[in-house]
Amino acid sequence: MTLTQNKPLAAEVRADFPILNQEIHGNPLIYFDNAATSQKPVAVLNALRDYYENDNANVHRGAHALSARATEKYEAARDKVAAFVNSASRNEIVFTRNASEAINLVAHTWGASNLQAGDEIVLSVMEHHSNLVPWQMLAKRTGAVLKYVELTPDETFDFDGYRALVSDKTKLVAIVHVSNTLGCINPAAEIIAIAHRYGAKVLLDACQSVPHMPIDVRALDCDWLVASGHKMCASTGIGFLYGKLALLESMPPFLGGGEMIGEVFLDRFTTAELPHKFEAGTPAIGEAIALGAAVDYLSDLGMDRIHAYEEELTTHLFAKLRTLPEVRIYGPQPAANGCDRAALASFNVTGAHASDLATLLDRDGIAIRSGHHCTQPLHRILGASGSARASLYFYNTHAEIDTFAAALCETIDFFSSALNN
Template sequence: MTFTQEKTIADQVRADFPILHQEVNGKPLVYLDNAATSQKPLFVLNKIRDYYEQYNSNVHRGVHTLSAKATDAYEGSRIKISKFINAASPQEIVFARNASEAINLVAYAWGLTNLQRGDEVILTVMEHHSNLVPWQLVAQKTGAVLKFVELTADEEFDLEQFKSLITDKTKLVSVVHVSNTLGCINPVKEISAIAHHYGAKVLIDACQSAPHLPLDVQDIDCDWLVASGHKMCGPTGIGFLYGKLEILRAMPPFMGGGEMIADVFLDHSTYADLPHKFEAGTPAIAEAIALGAAVDYLTNIGMDKIHAYEDQLTAYLFEQLATIPEIKTYGPQPSKGRAALASFTAGDVHPHDLSTILDQAGVAIRAGHHCTQPLHRYLKAQSTARASLYFYNTREEIDVFIASLKEAVEFFGSIFG
């Protein structure tokens, strides 16, 4: 597909997404829950079907034609992902079921091996539960201490506080790149440089950045980075871990079984080289191939173009939200740079009630704590509503959302008096 200047990206790609062309509760669907999961283009859906219809076979284990074709496609996706994030080698890409599994891999294979009592792990109050609970479990087992970076007055990562928290005892800094609730874009390159100065390792949760921003792991200089395929036009059940080669080589296997071995004896085993050491059992072959297709699709559009278009949408979204006096948004304003989402409250109206009313208008948003309960407690908000955008969304959809939101706020206002 060739992208022109006359039409927006959304105008040019919406036909690729069959799910967007339907009615929900008698109204055209306006899908604004992209931070939870993205929709999938036909290009990706067809790759899944092609695999099962044309060359369904296990990878790495057969010399017959179908197995060879499946292996080539599976490993080809690894190469695509490594280029997408500018890894130094495809061997630095490990497939996982999702980012949660990838973080757990690091927590158990590296954390349990390297962390000791009194060692420090620095996280933030904005972390998704997936980048919090594994480190709580590891800290309980090792005696490591968890420390947390809080927020600035603009509800962003407090870099100065981070500098005051980090010490020679700090062994790991694990931080989200883009907050799924606040929308702030954290300075991961600077965080990485500071952490490495103290000899600490760095893990980046890129679930909300990989779909929206150009990523360069060598420029960030992180030691690990994780992402989930389903948020970046790929299928569910597949994600990846990036890790520096020498660090992955030093880590023991996360799970045992087939595929991750070199030789097996009754009393011991030796393990396969990277990345297969961390990929036990039959992998999610179709899903991995489809994730490679999603990377192709995003690359064809251009991550820089996606980011620029979403910046325009985000500015418009916040302009329109500001026209509703009852709405309180969280995180920095678009002028400071932020992701294409808005978490908000509307006075005493419960976000679940807002979401239910909006659904009747065909508008899909999120309501709840967004797997960031500690952050919501920090913000003194029980829950928030969240509208999150992607490159196939339009200004017209934002208009429908805002009009429906105004009606919902007015409706509940009349009830509350």
């Protein structure tokens, strides 16, 4: 990767993503499904391959050279993630399989130990199922009460409603930073500050923000933050939980087994020090190392620069979609004085099912997502069974948006003709 400030960001990095250099049904691939998973640069692929070709061994337990090298690279990845989100300590970063596991970890440890009947958990109606179901399960077990922040008329987080909802009964606020359906960027720092005034803890689902913008956990002052590697140029099967050190130390272990122990007797055990207390069993070693390589890659590009370029893409995408009156976009419009939403658009087209749109666009080589995007309650509120979603990343281009918009227009015309015949 050679950085040239005079070039558009996508022009600099396209060659780093070999998967993008292919044809689908005879058309160049346009990959607009980045909110589901991102593509992987050569640097990440090489890191994963290098581990399995040269260093494959279990970590922490071996005295031999391969184990030592694997351990060094695995723990170096933790340092990289800690620096990436500006954690105060490397021990505040716990590797998990994904963000869903990270949320379940908090629910089953801190939640089960600290919540009781009548305590309130504040969520929002736009949450991903991964930030709904674990709390629903916990509420059923403990008798805690779930409260939900509604939407404003422009389909954003109702901040005034949130302020009225939080009270002395609130013990936890678990909120998405960026909605994977509405694209709105929620005011995380303000949400966290209000919760802390009432003594509540805050978990931030940052799956759609960590890959796209600078994140500083100390500035946000969140108690926990979760993210998935596969959405930030890393492989699947790896994610991480950030937690404030004192909180993690107070939480009981999540899973039992190897790696998370200090000593084991027939009648008891002691836990390992952080972060290993929460990393039971052989971890996803190669995937963690690849996550470290992804963090290096994103850091070299610069998260400020990535965010600024994606704002340009978002403005261009919405300008194109606004020309199609049949398209109903969910969530806020980009601000007139600059973009303040994520680089994605969930939408429906009058007279067409979202899955049919995705199928026909695939014939043009354009990959978008269709369905409920793991936000079924939100779609019910929006009055839709599902939606189509085009989601962008820094390797996408303005020209790809133009091609997508033209193909979508042709697809709309096809459905319109079918309805009229």
